[in-house]
Amino acid sequence: MTQLIFNLFNGVIIGAFYALMALGLSLILNLSGVINFAHGGFLALGAYLAYSLMPHIGFWGALVAAPLLTGLLGIAIEWLLIRRTYGRDPLYSLLLTFGLAFIFEDVSRYIWGAQSVPYQIPALLSRPLSLSYFFITGYRVFMVALVALAVAALYLLLTRTRIGIRIRAGTHDLATVATLGVNVRLLRSVNFGLGVYLAGLAGVLAAGQLGLQPTIGTSLIMPSFVAIIVGGLGSLPGTLLGGILIGVASGITSVYFASATEAVIYVMMALVLLVRPRGLLGEEGRLQ
Amino acid sequence: MTALRIENLSRRFGDLVAVDNVSLRVEQGELRAVIGPNGAGKTTFFNLVSGLVSPSAGRILFEDKDITGLAAERRVAIGLARTFQITEIFPELTVRENLRIAVEVAGGHRLLPWLSGAGAREVESRITELLATAGLAGKADGVVGELSHGDQRATEILMALALRPRLLLLDEPTAGMGDQETHDVAQLIRRLHRNQALTIVLIEHDMRVVFHLADRITVLAEGSVLAEGAPDAIAANEAVQAAYLGKAA
Amino acid sequence: MTAIEEPGSAGRRAATSRTPGAAVHLLLTVLIWILLATMPLWIDRVGGYTNLATRVLVTGLAATGLNFLLGFTGVLSFGHAAYFGLGAYGVGLTIRYLVPSTLLGILVGVGVGTLAAVVIGFLIRKLRGVYFAMVTIAFGQVFYFIVYRWNAVTGGDDGLSGWRRQPLDLGFARIDILGDQTAFYYFVLVWFALATAAMWLLLRSPFGHTLIAIRENERRARFLGIPVEQHIWFSFVVSAFFASLAGTLYALLNNFADPHSLRWDKSGEFVIMAVLGGMRSFWGPLLGAAIFVVLQDYASSRTENWMSLIGILFVLVVLFFPRGVLGILGRRALT
Numbered sequence: 001m002t003q004l005i006f007n008l009f010n011g012v013i014i015g016a017f018y019a020l021m022a023l024g025l026s027l028i029l030n031l032s033g034v035i036n037f038a039h040g041g042f043l044a045l046g047a048y049l050a051y052s053l054m055p056h057i058g059f060w061g062a063l064v065a066a067p068l069l070t071g072l073l074g075i076a077i078e079w080l081l082i083r084r085t086y087g088r089d090p091l092y093s094l095l096l097t098f099g100l101a102f103i104f105e106d107v108s109r110y111i112w113g114a115q116s117v118p119y120q121i122p123a124l125l126s127r128p129l130s131l132s133y134f135f136i137t138g139y140r141v142f143m144v145a146l147v148a149l150a151v152a153a154l155y156l157l158l159t160r161t162r163i164g165i166r167i168r169a170g171t172h173d174l175a176t177v178a179t180l181g182v183n184v185r186l187l188r189s190v191n192f193g194l195g196v197y198l199a200g201l202a203g204v205l206a207a208g209q210l211g212l213q214p215t216i217g218t219s220l221i222m223p224s225f226v227a228i229i230v231g232g233l234g235s236l237p238g239t240l241l242g243g244i245l246i247g248v249a250s251g252i253t254s255v256y257f258a259s260a261t262e263a264v265i266y267v268m269m270a271l272v273l274l275v276r277p278r279g280l281l282g283e284e285g286r287l288q
Numbered sequence: 289m290t291a292l293r294i295e296n297l298s299r300r301f302g303d304l305v306a307v308d309n310v311s312l313r314v315e316q317g318e319l320r321a322v323i324g325p326n327g328a329g330k331t332t333f334f335n336l337v338s339g340l341v342s343p344s345a346g347r348i349l350f351e352d353k354d355i356t357g358l359a360a361e362r363r364v365a366i367g368l369a370r371t372f373q374i375t376e377i378f379p380e381l382t383v384r385e386n387l388r389i390a391v392e393v394a395g396g397h398r399l400l401p402w403l404s405g406a407g408a409r410e411v412e413s414r415i416t417e418l419l420a421t422a423g424l425a426g427k428a429d430g431v432v433g434e435l436s437h438g439d440q441r442a443t444e445i446l447m448a449l450a451l452r453p454r455l456l457l458l459d460e461p462t463a464g465m466g467d468q469e470t471h472d473v474a475q476l477i478r479r480l481h482r483n484q485a486l487t488i489v490l491i492e493h494d495m496r497v498v499f500h501l502a503d504r505i506t507v508l509a510e511g512s513v514l515a516e517g518a519p520d521a522i523a524a525n526e527a528v529q530a531a532y533l534g535k536a537a
Numbered sequence: 538m539t540a541i542e543e544p545g546s547a548g549r550r551a552a553t554s555r556t557p558g559a560a561v562h563l564l565l566t567v568l569i570w571i572l573l574a575t576m577p578l579w580i581d582r583v584g585g586y587t588n589l590a591t592r593v594l595v596t597g598l599a600a601t602g603l604n605f606l607l608g609f610t611g612v613l614s615f616g617h618a619a620y621f622g623l624g625a626y627g628v629g630l631t632i633r634y635l636v637p638s639t640l641l642g643i644l645v646g647v648g649v650g651t652l653a654a655v656v657i658g659f660l661i662r663k664l665r666g667v668y669f670a671m672v673t674i675a676f677g678q679v680f681y682f683i684v685y686r687w688n689a690v691t692g693g694d695d696g697l698s699g700w701r702r703q704p705l706d707l708g709f710a711r712i713d714i715l716g717d718q719t720a721f722y723y724f725v726l727v728w729f730a731l732a733t734a735a736m737w738l739l740l741r742s743p744f745g746h747t748l749i750a751i752r753e754n755e756r757r758a759r760f761l762g763i764p765v766e767q768h769i770w771f772s773f774v775v776s777a778f779f780a781s782l783a784g785t786l787y788a789l790l791n792n793f794a795d796p797h798s799l800r801w802d803k804s805g806e807f808v809i810m811a812v813l814g815g816m817r818s819f820w821g822p823l824l825g826a827a828i829f830v831v832l833q834d835y836a837s838s839r840t841e842n843w844m845s846l847i848g849i850l851f852v853l854v855v856l857f858f859p860r861g862v863l864g865i866l867g868r869r870a871l872t
Contacts, residue, residue, distance in 0.1 A: 090670065092855045095809060096851065098851055105844065222678045262678075262686070263679055263682055269672070273664075274660060338760070362764075379753070380753060398763055
């Protein structure tokens with residue numbers, strides 16, 4: 001029983017990572033039609049930046065600064081490269097971000113080495129909170145809380161601020177938004193930066209739980225794709241739901257059938273595609 | 289036999305009712321024009337009949353067969369072809385290649401990994417026949433995307449014809465054309481209707497074309513049928529003049 | 538639209554601009570076959586080696602197979618490494634555990650890869666564009682995880698070794714494709730010839746024409762009465778069939794099945810080869826594969842960071858060379 005609760009809890013945590021990463025991917029995909037394959041690379045970069053900054057500004061400083069720096073880098077890369085693929089066959093944005101993913105992983109390996117680096121989290125957070133459920137460490141609770149906070153902040157941003165409302169409007173009908181005098185170019189840059197910021201944040205958090213090596217990004221990006229498909233195309237709440245669902249599913253599966261831990265989420269994706277191709281909360285017509 | 293029977297057809301998009309409880313009958317061999325001001329639901333009506341959009345309520349019967357739930361490509365297979373307001377062709381292929389695809393599919397060859405000599409000859413002769421119908425033989429090897437608007441439209445109509453339809457839906461066949469092109473396309477439609485006894489429903493804004501071609505006219509306004517009748521009756525109808533002709537002028 | 542049957546100026550322009558394209562294509566085809574048929578004779582002199590030539594051929598076959606879908610159906614598949622890898626493991630597992638027969642191994646490998654494509658193709662046939670790409674990438678990873686996890690049978694991360702391709706016994710003759718690299722090259726060339734001929738003929742058939750139709754304008758294709766989903770599914774299966782054939786040959790070349798041969802980065806490599814060579818051209822993917830394989834061979838022997846170089850190649854192709862090497866030849870006729 002404890003084993004099941006542990007894995008369920010673990011699944012929620014993993015699901016929270018997937019969701020955080022997938023939300024960033026979804027934001028970019030919905031507004032710009034770009035699958036950012038380099039998203040995993042940005043995640044890894046966020047984590048490595050935090051690792052390098054920590055000795056100077058501490059964990060809390062790095063938690064604030066590293067995702068911001070990652071987001072800024074994202075905006076720079078969007079401005080320099082991604083922007084050139086807008087309005088072209090989606091093939092090209094995918095290939096471009098594929099190439100970036102290769103470069104990110106290789107550069108991370110070059111700078112920080114191929115092996116895991118020691119990633120310190122504050123002692124305050126690494127203690128178990130409960131004696132009977134030893135696995136509920138402060139860090140785990142902290143992560144779930146922070147992801148929840150990030151999701152809430154994102155929700156407020158998208159529903160209460162001018163730029164957020166424009167992003168959502170652009171997701172539905174970019175042409176109309178453009179004719180209303182909104183600077184679509186800038187909107188897409190900011191939105192890309194926001195998505196990458198979330199990747200960076202996920203990276204800083206994930207490294208404390210999963211350890212940090214150059215492949216951390218690519219190991220998390222596939223489940224994020226699955227989260228988007230399962231949750232529903234074009235729907236951010238769907239993405240969130242999808243992420244948590246597949247996290248919990250792989251958590252439970254690891255108890256009963258450990259070797260299928262990774263495969264189970266793809267089975268879920270297959271089932272969703274079979275029964276409801278647009279995903280659980282997907283919008284009608286997104287497939288065309 | 290009734291070619292097309294529509295019963296209480298409706299389609300909502302969110303709060304907007306694009307087509308609202310429309311019923312109508314088109315008889316075999318008839319040429320029906322559907323007119324109405326912008327936003328009257330004409331194109332949505334076509335999309336419902338051709339299967340591009342599924343209805344919120346109501347039934348569609350083609351030759352007394354209920355096709356309401358039938359996929360678009362199945363409707364084509366049983367004899368219902370259409371063209372679009374913005375020409376849908378294969379712009380990077382030649383006229384001949386555009387027609388070849390249509391003729392091969394119509395001949396039931398779509399899954400064949402090869403074509404017999406006899407089959408290929410049959411396809412070629414059918415292409416030649418179609419080209420002659422619209423006088424396009426001289427332009428057969430031109431890339432369609434580089435041809436004039438009128439020739440592109442004619443190619444699209446020929447592709448629909450290649451399918452040997454028993455009902456042809458034409459969505460604004462003369463949209464965006466000059467006088468000469470409009471005249472040519474109208475003549476082509478008239479020939480098809482007369483010579484091949486083809487049942488045609490067309491949406492059209494150009495009233496000269498409508499009154500020149502149509503046997504009967506249906507007027508849509510705000511998603512509903514406002515009036516229906518022979519061209520003379522429609523021209524004299526005060527409600528139509530108020531709702532449509534007045535605005536269009 | 539005029540009744541006078543005289544070619545319009547646009548028509549004449551198109552007709553004349555197309556003729557050299559067709560002639561160039563014929564010339565190119567002849568040239569390619571001369572080069573492929575003689576490659577083992579001269580590859581050493583230009584700094585290569587026979588197995589590199591075989592690798593070009595095998596990779597080229599995978600890219601050409603992918604391009605059946607990508608370039609000629611207009612469907613974005615980013616998961617073809619899965620079928621390539623399944624082919625590789627199919628042949629490796631058969632020879633290692635079941636029957637020491639090269640031909641039977643190929644049969645099993647192609648069968649397994651194609652079967653997987655039948656199932657996955659059916660699931661994704663309604664998706665389009667970026668979503669199709671995303672799901673193919675994700676599904677591609679399933680098999681990687683299975684191979685990775687099923688350590689005892691597949692060798693896990695170390696790959697499947699402990700088996701070798703077997704000499705061919707044709708009854709009247711025995712061909713030593715194991716010891717003789719040149720013999721193996723020609724063995725692969727025969728498969729390559731059969732596969733490309735099949736794809737070439739298929740693209741010129743009524744079925745092939747419907748695929749071009751879907752690529753050019755899906756809506757028109759549907760309103761010609763083509764069940765688009767079904768045709769995309771079939772095209773996906775055909776494409777994966779040839780990718781898994783290439784995978785079996787790749788494993789036979791190395792006497793080894795590599796888990797990385799079914800990972801996402803491999804899928805991306807096949808796509809970039811097709812784009813680099815020109816995905817609207819039948820021979821483009823082969824050319825792209827040749828450039829890619831030679832470049833990778835050269836770079837990986839000289840620097841540890843060849844992954845960055847490959848990444849930079851991706852970026853450069855997208856920004857400056859999106860139509861590929863053979864893209865300059867212009868459009869190709871339907872038939």
